[in-house]
Amino acid sequence: MSDYISHDHEHDGIDRRGFLQCMAWAGTGLLWTISGGVLASKTLAEIAKAGSLPAATDLSFLQISDSHIGFSKEANKDVTETFKIALDRINAMPTPPSFLIHTGDITQLSKPEEFDTFDEVLKSCRTKDVFFVPGEHDVLNDGGKLYRERYLKSVEAKGSGWYSFNKNGVHFIGLVNVLNLQAGGLGQLGDEQLEWIENDVKGLGSSTPIVVFGHIPLWAVYPQWGWGTSDSERALGYLKRFGAVTVLNGHIHQVLQKIEGNVTFHTAMSTAFPQPAPGTAPSPGPMKVPAEKLRSMLGLANVQYIQGKSSLAIVDSNLS
Amino acid sequence: MFTLIKTQKYSAIVFAISFLFLASFTLGQDEKEASATSPGHNQIVIKDFNFSPMVLTVKSGEKITWINRDEEPHTIVSVDKQFKKSTALDTDQEFTITAGAPGTYTYFCSVHPKMTGTIIVEKS
Numbered sequence: 132m133s134d135y136i137s138h139d140h141e142h143d144g145i146d147r148r149g150f151l152q153c154m155a156w157a158g159t160g161l162l163w164t165i166s167g168g169v170l171a172s173k174t175l176a177e178i179a180k181a182g183s184l185p186a187a188t189d190l191s192f193l194q195i196s197d198s199h200i201g202f203s204k205e206a207n208k209d210v211t212e213t214f215k216i217a218l219d220r221i222n223a224m225p226t227p228p229s230f231l232i233h234t235g236d237i238t239q240l241s242k243p244e245e246f247d248t249f250d251e252v253l254k255s256c257r258t259k260d261v262f263f264v265p266g267e268h269d270v271l272n273d274g275g276k277l278y279r280e281r282y283l284k285s286v287e288a289k290g291s292g293w294y295s296f297n298k299n300g301v302h303f304i305g306l307v308n309v310l311n312l313q314a315g316g317l318g319q320l321g322d323e324q325l326e327w328i329e330n331d332v333k334g335l336g337s338s339t340p341i342v343v344f345g346h347i348p349l350w351a352v353y354p355q356w357g358w359g360t361s362d363s364e365r366a367l368g369y370l371k372r373f374g375a376v377t378v379l380n381g382h383i384h385q386v387l388q389k390i391e392g393n394v395t396f397h398t399a400m401s402t403a404f405p406q407p408a409p410g411t412a413p414s415p416g417p418m419k420v421p422a423e424k425l426r427s428m429l430g431l432a433n434v435q436y437i438q439g440k441s442s443l444a445i446v447d448s449n450l451s
Numbered sequence: 452m453f454t455l456i457k458t459q460k461y462s463a464i465v466f467a468i469s470f471l472f473l474a475s476f477t478l479g480q481d482e483k484e485a486s487a488t489s490p491g492h493n494q495i496v497i498k499d500f501n502f503s504p505m506v507l508t509v510k511s512g513e514k515i516t517w518i519n520r521d522e523e524p525h526t527i528v529s530v531d532k533q534f535k536k537s538t539a540l541d542t543d544q545e546f547t548i549t550a551g552a553p554g555t556y557t558y559f560c561s562v563h564p565k566m567t568g569t570i571i572v573e574k575s
Binding site: 241317416 | 499500501521522523524526528530538539541542557558559561562563564565567
């Protein structure tokens with residue numbers, strides 16, 4: 132994939148073609164780094180080329196999403212293999228990320244053996260610290276009981292699985308918006324979780340960088356396909372006073388980004404299979420692409436935080 | 452004489468077993484036909500994140516079968532908990548219930564709640 136920028140009207144390093152290329156990726160790894168309050172992201176390829184992370188980086192972490200272990204249909208008959216490849220990319224980074232976040236849909240059908248396979252493969256990752264939030268595929272038949280036992284015990288999650296933690300001055304909030312969904316509705320946080328969010332951020336200074344992560348997008352990406360969260364506005368209301376809020380989601384298996392005031396919304400690729408762009412297919416089901424194209428549509432997200440920057444730069448990297 | 456009675460008894464049992472086989476075979480065929488002529492014969496097909504038909508009218512006591520033709524798992528959950536919910540149906544898996552008391556039953560997929568459907572049960 133070319134990194135050439137042909138038109139840069141906004142002087143932001145992204146042209147239309149580049150943006151569309153970015154939109155076309157699904158299932159990649161992105162390294163997020165945090166330095167002094169602003170998140171930035173770099174492709175793993177860029178980092179490998181440069182040899183190390185930017186010098187000003189205080190914190191970097193990596194988002195992986197939508198592994199769908201157990202899926203074996205046309206769109207990708209070996210999702211375990213592509214998940215392994217994603218981990219190989221992380222292991223090949225000259226400076227490993229501080230930790231990973233997995234934004235849901237570890238499995239296809241919430242089966243214990245699918246979780247087992249995921250856990251076994253994850254052992255190969257050099258970065259051992261991983262923070263999880265569930266996708267709807269992880270909580271299909273038991274309301275998320277097994278998921279919470281496996282992935283949320285160590286973080287002392289509240290309610291159906293939400294929690295927060297601090298790293299290098301950044302406040303992270305992991306949310307659950309895939310349970311107790313209402314007929315005709317979208318993803319949902321629910322009153323109990325919303326009240327918890329309000330209390331959780333109460334004592335924080337407004338200059339504290341906030342990273343929110345959850346499975347279903349916390350903005351109305353495409354409600355017709357259920358790609359949104361009905362009560363996300365209320366959650367974002369509690370975060371309005373903060374200078375830098377970054378919202379990281381999965382679920383839609385493609386990179387999309389929106390910036391609204393101090394909030395940057397970003398969705399990551401899947402490591403399993405791509406899904407169609409909003410409204411471009413009869414349904415949001417798995418998208419079949421030619422075999423040679425598949426890995427270019429899978430990937431990871433890489434996050435960086437750099438002090439003094441007024442905007443967020445986000446670049447995702449694919450597995451090709 | 453004793454032997455004859457025994458034989459008759461045996462024949463009767465054989466006859467009964469044959470009848471049972473015949474009966475179950477016929478039932479099996481009926482179900483298959485219903486599947487083949489869907490939608491309409493109390494079958495609801497799940498395809499492209501939709502229930503088809505979205506509104507189904509049946510008689511009390513009749514069976515209703517959902518079949519998932521998507522590559523995504525779906526569930527059948529009564530909005531007002533009027534009937535037992537299904538587990539997640541993978542591709543080509545089915546879920547069957549028997550229509551109960553006359554009335555209107557709304558349901559949805561708890562994984563993709565945008566997907567909703569209605570069953571109208573009439574007196575048999």
